[in-house]
Amino acid sequence: MKKENIVIIGSSVAAISAIDTIRNKDKNISITVVTKEKNVSYSKPLISYVNLTDEQSYYRDKNYFKKNKINLVFDEALSIKNNSVTLKSGKNLKFSKLLIVVGGKPIVPNNIKGIDGKNVFTLTNFEDAQKIKVFSKNKKKAVIIGCGMIGIKAAEFLKELGIKVTIVELMNRPFASVLDEKSGKMIADEIKKNAELILNKSVVEINDKYCTLSTGEKISCDFVICAIGVVPNLDIAKKSEIKTNRGIVVNSSMMTSNKNIYAAGDCVESFDILKKENRPLPIWPIAYKQGSVAGNNLIGIKTQYEGGFVMNSVDVFGLPIITLGLSNENIGEEIVIIDEKARKYKKAIVNDNKIVGVILVGDISRAGIFTGLIKDGIDVSNFKKDLFNEKFGYIYVPKESRSKETAPSEI
Amino acid sequence: MKKIYFKEEYCMACRLCEIACLVAHSKSKKIIKAYKEEFPNLTPRLIIEQKGPLSFAIQCRHCEDAPCVAACVTGAMKRDMKTGEVTHNAEKCVGCWMCIMSCPFGVILMDTKGKKVATKCDLCEDANTPQCVEACPNEALICKEEKNIDKGKSK
Structure with a gap:
């Protein structure tokens, strides 16, 4: 054999x-x-x-x-x-x-003039990060194209390296695929405390001194990180x-x-x-x-993957964010609490008595309980008004839906 | 392995388990010293929940197929294949909160007093028995052997 x-x-x-x-x-x-x-x-x-x-x-x-x-x-x-x-x-x-x-x-759009230049980088692996570290020595300014997960991490990375950053985002808010307008605005304000953020615009040309935007504006920069996505x-x-x-x-x-x-x-x-x-x-x-x-x-042990859903945990210059599921879709009843001063925002989207999307900004403690409710498709109709109540916890999960991990088998 | 279970019909939310947990994870391990000198900087590893007449204390379940281990990007959260315990290495942790996002029981906590790290029940590795269980006056917390833990370590 x-x-x-x-x-x-x-x-x-x-x-x-x-x-x-x-x-x-x-x-x-x-x-x-x-x-x-x-x-x-x-x-x-x-x-x-x-x-x-x-x-x-x-x-x-x-x-x-x-x-x-x-x-x-x-x-x-x-x-x-x-x-x-x-x-x-x-x-x-x-x-x-x-x-x-x-x-x-990484997505690298070929319609940007100069995208293949020596001063244009992506940031998805160790080597990319090393190259940027080397290149950025003695450099002052950079433009990051895209304000999603990679863009924000790139911005934090460059800030640590002492580079002044301008982020250019095509959409009207950061993380546009997972954040709604309100939370997007909160995060945008947070980013602006740490970097320049230009929304609703795109980069059309790159050279070794500046980027040209769709509006004709020129942003001075030594290099560019293309962080549109993967x-x-x-x-x-x-x-x-x-x-x-x-x-x-x-x-x-x-x-x-x-x-x-x-x-x-x-x-x-x-x-x-x-x-x-x-x-x-x-x-x-x-x-x-x-x-x-x-x-x-x-190795021949039959196992199945049952599927999943998108979730993200990201820290934006110290402000924690978690999004779960279809967090940016208008597909059901929305339970929302906002405290703009405290930089807190919580939203759950309930469709057919089940949570299908969650956005948490600022206070993300115990977020996984929502992940569990989404994954198991638990009927929340009896306690949906309590989802963001201070006392909300695993105790709200109906006993018959709780995991076997919580009770010993003989009891 | 032995796991901690709660019986909500016996819990009175007296919070003695929480105190025992704090003391057990303090430097001095002495209640007065812990509260006088370390208290604001201690994070309990369990959560007491109340809803109407019901209450219970819940802590890391040490799941066999632990979502926090799957989600951890640093390798700080691991499952010990020999003991079945889910362990967390604070040295490795970068506080990305992927575990907070994943734990369906919401029993991983954020310790943001020093370097930002996740923290959770370690079954009182320094003591012989989990101190929350020892402290419970009504046997609402029990520690017992779980059957059918994975036999993956064979061969």
Whole structure:
């Protein structure tokens, strides 16, 4: 019988989660990780943090791959054919099962003149952050295109590096996909205390001295970070006859259109339990969960991914924000409390007696209770008026809907 | 592993568990010293909830498939495969609050007094038994073996 061997393309969280899952059950099966990254131990969401301690900079410990007997191949996987991965170096890697966890690719609009210049960066991996650190030495000003998750982290990153930042956002508010007008305005005001924020405008041209906006205005800057967002990386799937849509198409076992090839994380389309459709859900906890589901299935333990929904936790210059689900859609009754002076805003959207979206600004304590209510589709009609009451807590969750984790089985 | 469970029909919301928790996680471990010298800087690791006549104290459930572990971007939140305990390493934590967003019980707390970090029940790793359970005068908090914890560590 042929020896089983698993190849994983990618080395971020979905890969680590798959490895953890596999190694927990099988210490010996051969696992090879192919990665483009030079640094395989860092955590992507932390690349914008400047002053991390050594301990903080590793997601798992330094020797994680060695300890787990992973064969690390520092190369780029180009295509897959007949159970073999072709690498950039020309080598081929045979596999019995393959996992694609290649993540997302930053969106770089090609209609901006000068976008391919040497002073234009993206910020989605360790190398990007290193390049920016080096380039920004002795520089004074930067423009960030886009005021979403990456844009705001880029702004904090550059502020730490001592760079004066102007953020240019096409929409009328930051985080326009998840924040409503009111909370968007609050966050915009907060950002303006720390950086220039230009809304409703776009960058049309970049050179080494300034950016030109759609209105003709010129913003002086030494360099630009393009932070519009990410899309699933479909490069290898498309070259390998693996079915793709907006992301790589997978079933609930995380299996692609090829039965020996699985995929997980930011590169796939996942089932959105709120929208009831498949779409990219590029967030960390989903990548972790899917990596684990894929890991089990790779070694023949049947496991299903049941779907998820978008959620975000972001700190905007010290002001915490959490958004859950369809937080910016007019699809139901809205329960809102605002305290502008205290910079607090809370909103829950209730549709068909279930919470489908939440925005929390300022006070995010116990936010996960709402996540649980959304995930389990719990009927909140009896206590929806209490959702933002000071005393609200897990005790409001009806006993029959509470998790088994709260009560010992015999009681 | 042993887990802490509440029985809301016995809880009187006397808050002795909260005091015991604070003291157990203080430097001195002495109630007077803890309250006199450390108190505003201590965060209890449990939450007492009340609704009408009902109340209970709830703390980290040490879930088998813990959403906080999945959500943690630093690796600070981990599940110990041997004991089943969900542990949190404050040194690694950067206070991104992904765990706060994920915990369906809302039992991870924000400690913002020093460096911003998450904090939660550690089952009183310094003591032999969870001190909230010891302090409960009405057995509304009990600590008992949970059956069927994962056997993933086999082989």
